[in-house]
Amino acid sequence: MPHLTLPVTSDGPVVELIVGISTAREAALKLAGKPRPSPIILRCLIDTGATGTCLDSGAIGPLGLSPTGTTPITTPSTGKTPHTCETFDVGITFYHPDSSRFFGTVPIVALDFSAQPIDGLLGRDVLANCLFVYDGAAKTFSIAF
Amino acid sequence: MADALETELKTYEAQKKSLLAQEGKFVVIHGTEILGTYASYEDALKAGYEKYKLEPFLVKKIQAVDAVNFVTRDLPFSCPT
Numbered sequence: 001m002p003h004l005t006l007p008v009t010s011d012g013p014v015v016e017l018i019v020g021i022s023t024a025r026e027a028a029l030k031l032a033g034k035p036r037p038s039p040i041i042l043r044c045l046i047d048t049g050a051t052g053t054c055l056d057s058g059a060i061g062p063l064g065l066s067p068t069g070t071t072p073i074t075t076p077s078t079g080k081t082p083h084t085c086e087t088f089d090v091g092i093t094f095y096h097p098d099s100s101r102f103f104g105t106v107p108i109v110a111l112d113f114s115a116q117p118i119d120g121l122l123g124r125d126v127l128a129n130c131l132f133v134y135d136g137a138a139k140t141f142s143i144a145f
Numbered sequence: 146m147a148d149a150l151e152t153e154l155k156t157y158e159a160q161k162k163s164l165l166a167q168e169g170k171f172v173v174i175h176g177t178e179i180l181g182t183y184a185s186y187e188d189a190l191k192a193g194y195e196k197y198k199l200e201p202f203l204v205k206k207i208q209a210v211d212a213v214n215f216v217t218r219d220l221p222f223s224c225p226t
Contacts, residue, residue, distance in 0.1 A: 049217035
């Protein structure tokens with residue numbers, strides 16, 4: 001199982017992900033004769049407190065996505081009433097020099113991270129396919145995928 | 146709110162009672178039309194794109210009560226659409 005061991009930064013366990021359109025959307029674009037938008041690299045905090053993966057709405061703008069779902073979301077400020085957010089399907093790649101891992105269809109929620117030092121949260125939906133070790137004493141973390 | 150899929154969400158709510166017979170599956174809806182139900186999100190999304198191309202469509206897990214996504218970090222809500 002390929003893995004990355006990286007330093008825990010002042011922002012926490014942050015990993016760079018390559019984010020592009022989903023496999024299914026890529027096929028639809030190809031049939032329509034439209035170009036595939038270039039993938040983008042996003043700095044995402046590994047967050048075991050996030051049910052699902054959330055990405056910055058501004059950062060994913062160049063992918064030209066359309067919503068394909070909705071989900072209720074609860075944050076510390078929503079109180080008991082969840083906020084309904086649109087979800088978008090993307091493809092996410094963990095880059096590894098020898099063996100990158102591509103998740104071809106990941107539903108993500110677009111949120112505003114403009115005031116944050118990160119571009120998104122890597123949630124438990126993707127982490128369900130990974131092994132994540134946080135070594136606080138060594139100030140490193142490892143993620144295998 | 147999810148205005149872009151408003152019609153599809155209304156269709157889901159209108160058909161929810163009968164769809165619940167297939168709870169746990171994923172339904173694909175375009176406007177007021179239900180394309181079908183699928184065992185996985187991936188299969189539903191693929192069917193949606195194959196049928197409706199780049200037109201809007203909804204993929205929704207059939208559940209009596211929608212599962213809530215929890216985010217422990219407080220973030221403003223915004224969507225790119």
